[in-house]
Amino acid sequence: MFKTEVCDLLGIQYPILLGGMVWVGKSKLTAAVSEAGGLGLLGAGGMSTEEIVSELAEVRQQTSKPFGVNIPLARPDAEEMIDCSIKNGATVIATSAGSPKRYTAMIKDRGCQVLHVVSSVKFAVKCQEAGVDIVIAEGFEAGGHNGFDELTTLALVPQVVKAVDIPVVSAGGISDGKGLIAALALGARGVQMGTRFATTVESAAHPNVKNAIINSQAGDTCITGRTSIGPTRSLKNQLTSRIVQAENEGMAPEKLMEMIGGGRSVMACVEGDCEEGTVYCGQIGGLVDEVISVREAVDSMIAEAKTIMGRLSALAE
Amino acid sequence: MFKTEVCDLLGIQYPILLGGMVWVGKSKLTAAVSEAGGLGLLGAGGMSTEEIVSELAEVRQQTSKPFGVNIPLARPDAEEMIDCSIKNGATVIATSAGSPKRYTAMIKDRGCQVLHVVSSVKFAVKCQEAGVDIVIAEGFEAGGHNGFDELTTLALVPQVVKAVDIPVVSAGGISDGKGLIAALALGARGVQMGTRFATTVESAAHPNVKNAIINSQAGDTCITGRTSIGPTRSLKNQLTSRIVQAENEGMAPEKLMEMIGGGRSVMACVEGDCEEGTVYCGQIGGLVDEVISVREAVDSMIAEAKTIMGRLSALAE
Numbered sequence: 001m002f003k004t005e006v007c008d009l010l011g012i013q014y015p016i017l018l019g020g021m022v023w024v025g026k027s028k029l030t031a032a033v034s035e036a037g038g039l040g041l042l043g044a045g046g047m048s049t050e051e052i053v054s055e056l057a058e059v060r061q062q063t064s065k066p067f068g069v070n071i072p073l074a075r076p077d078a079e080e081m082i083d084c085s086i087k088n089g090a091t092v093i094a095t096s097a098g099s100p101k102r103y104t105a106m107i108k109d110r111g112c113q114v115l116h117v118v119s120s121v122k123f124a125v126k127c128q129e130a131g132v133d134i135v136i137a138e139g140f141e142a143g144g145h146n147g148f149d150e151l152t153t154l155a156l157v158p159q160v161v162k163a164v165d166i167p168v169v170s171a172g173g174i175s176d177g178k179g180l181i182a183a184l185a186l187g188a189r190g191v192q193m194g195t196r197f198a199t200t201v202e203s204a205a206h207p208n209v210k211n212a213i214i215n216s217q218a219g220d221t222c223i224t225g226r227t228s229i230g231p232t233r234s235l236k237n238q239l240t241s242r243i244v245q246a247e248n249e250g251m252a253p254e255k256l257m258e259m260i261g262g263g264r265s266v267m268a269c270v271e272g273d274c275e276e277g278t279v280y281c282g283q284i285g286g287l288v289d290e291v292i293s294v295r296e297a298v299d300s301m302i303a304e305a306k307t308i309m310g311r312l313s314a315l316a317e
Numbered sequence: 318m319f320k321t322e323v324c325d326l327l328g329i330q331y332p333i334l335l336g337g338m339v340w341v342g343k344s345k346l347t348a349a350v351s352e353a354g355g356l357g358l359l360g361a362g363g364m365s366t367e368e369i370v371s372e373l374a375e376v377r378q379q380t381s382k383p384f385g386v387n388i389p390l391a392r393p394d395a396e397e398m399i400d401c402s403i404k405n406g407a408t409v410i411a412t413s414a415g416s417p418k419r420y421t422a423m424i425k426d427r428g429c430q431v432l433h434v435v436s437s438v439k440f441a442v443k444c445q446e447a448g449v450d451i452v453i454a455e456g457f458e459a460g461g462h463n464g465f466d467e468l469t470t471l472a473l474v475p476q477v478v479k480a481v482d483i484p485v486v487s488a489g490g491i492s493d494g495k496g497l498i499a500a501l502a503l504g505a506r507g508v509q510m511g512t513r514f515a516t517t518v519e520s521a522a523h524p525n526v527k528n529a530i531i532n533s534q535a536g537d538t539c540i541t542g543r544t545s546i547g548p549t550r551s552l553k554n555q556l557t558s559r560i561v562q563a564e565n566e567g568m569a570p571e572k573l574m575e576m577i578g579g580g581r582s583v584m585a586c587v588e589g590d591c592e593e594g595t596v597y598c599g600q601i602g603g604l605v606d607e608v609i610s611v612r613e614a615v616d617s618m619i620a621e622a623k624t625i626m627g628r629l630s631a632l633a634e
Binding site for chain 2 (some may be wrong): 004121149154156159185187284285308312313317
């Protein structure tokens with residue numbers, strides 16, 4: 001059911017991937033997504049290599065199915081992170097925020113699959129040239145770090161599919177069976193979800209963060225950082241109000257960075273401060289209105305996708 | 318084939334609507350879309366009532382199928398425009414850029430269907446309360462005037478569908494059969510297209526504009542006007558470079574409006590200046606790479622949609 005070449009490449013049942021999420025995508029969530037038939041990806045962005053080792057040990061205790069690790073290549077110790085991930089059982093490495101040329105060959109030489117996250121057609125082509133196995137095309141509606149081109153999933157995915165021969169996974173704006181069928185219609189061979197999995201029982205996000213997202217409405221997220229740290233989508237709050245105002249007044253990038261400061265995502269995700277911390281959230285957050293288990297999220301997604309296929313098939317007759 | 322309640326309400330064969338486009342959606346394009354089985358909507362934004370009368374006379378000469386008129390409610394003579402549209406054969410009035418409360422009852426009393434374009438869930442609910450027949454949910458990827466919430470089609474449409482009982486038409490990011498199936502999967506009951514129809518043989522856009530769009534790549538559009546005239550998506554050019562720079566430097570709204578000035582869309586669409594004029598274009602412009610007839614655009618869209626349904630059905634078994 002909805003088995004694509006992404007499933008074959010990654011050894012999974014459903015073409016559903018967990019987006020790499022710093023502080024949120026820890027062992028429990030990673031294992032739960034793999035156990036439910038998708039691909040769990042440990043969000044290692046904020047972890048030391050020691051933490052990666054211990055988190056992956058826990059993942060392996062909770063599932064015998066394939067799992068991976070998300071490595072932001074901006075980290076100076078990215079190579080060490082990749083090495084310890086593979087040594088500790090990851091069969092998939094998802095890289096982001098850097099050039100796919102640097103580590104793809106090395107990862108593939110060690111028998112793992114390489115996924116790379118892009119937000120433009122140009123970088124998708126570079127991924128293919130670098131030997132990446134699957135490109136994840138992430139649209140403007142996605143939570144967290146975002147591309148400068150602001151291409152939405154609906155516009156980005158078919159243009160990426162047209163430009164490359166490797167399988168494309170669609171990310172951004174997807175939380176359910178509607179999003180899965182839409183993505184497959186656009187030519188994607190799978191989906192990656194962040195916000196939906198961040199608000200599951202198994203997510204390591206602070207309960208305040210989960211509540212803030214499930215209580216949010218359409219239009220409650222915004223992009224900040226366009227002129228400074230790079231575009232980032234999060235829930236509107238006191239912090240983003242100050243940033244948006246300063247941006248509109250033309251504050252210089254260095255002053256903006258100083259104002260934003262470090263540790264804003266820890267403040268929200270770990271400490272639960274949803275006004276002064278950064279609550280990463282995609283635009284689909286308005287549609288996510290319950291904290292459920294990962295299993296429920298995946299099963300209800302597949303069930304809804306089947307229902308939609310029935311409805312569409314009747315229309316197409 | 319793909320017949321939904323939108324088809325029944327509007328008396329059309331395919332649930333495909335022409336987006337109201339100033340200077341571009343004139344009689345020839347309007348009639349061609351209706352003749353091809355969709356709903357032509359005259360883009361009356363830049364027309365005097367006399368022009369509307371003469372344009373609609375030409376539409377009626379070219380088709381006996383239903384057609385409509387798009388009326389931006391910001392126009393001070395909107396009521397007169399509606400009146401002369403209905404007197405001259407329009408059976409559908411699509412309103413935008415204003416409150417649906419003002420004219421919906423009047424239009425319905427005269428036996429016409431009312432469509433209203435929104436970019437947020439809140440306004441979709443207001444449309445339903447006002448008695449609008451069909452709400453057009455237009456995402457951030459759309460060309461031309463754009464909402465402040467920046468909700469993408471993939472995020473906006475399912476949230477609107479969940480919030481209202483009236484049929485929803487999806488707009489923004491759709492140019493082909495992939496977009497049609499994706500929109501239907503999201504719960505929309507039809508699609509509206511601008512950029513695809515603007516680059517057809519029958520479009521009144523200057524040939525330079527059609528060429529600029531078909532030669533554009535993903536990432537070649539941008540939003541300007543966020544802090545002044547309201548967000549507007551167009552092709553990047555000399556004009557948008559100056560505006561973006563001034564915006565980033567925090568130029569005051571009044572000074573920005575002065576710099577942008579009037580007549581920028583005429584300069585492009587009518588006069589063909591694609592560097593100093595505003596070339597409205599959606600993000601899907603990168604996927605549109607040929608000037609074809611309206612009939613070809615619609616027929617190939619339906620054919621592709623059928624093919625996709627075959628592929629999806631095989632996946633869902």
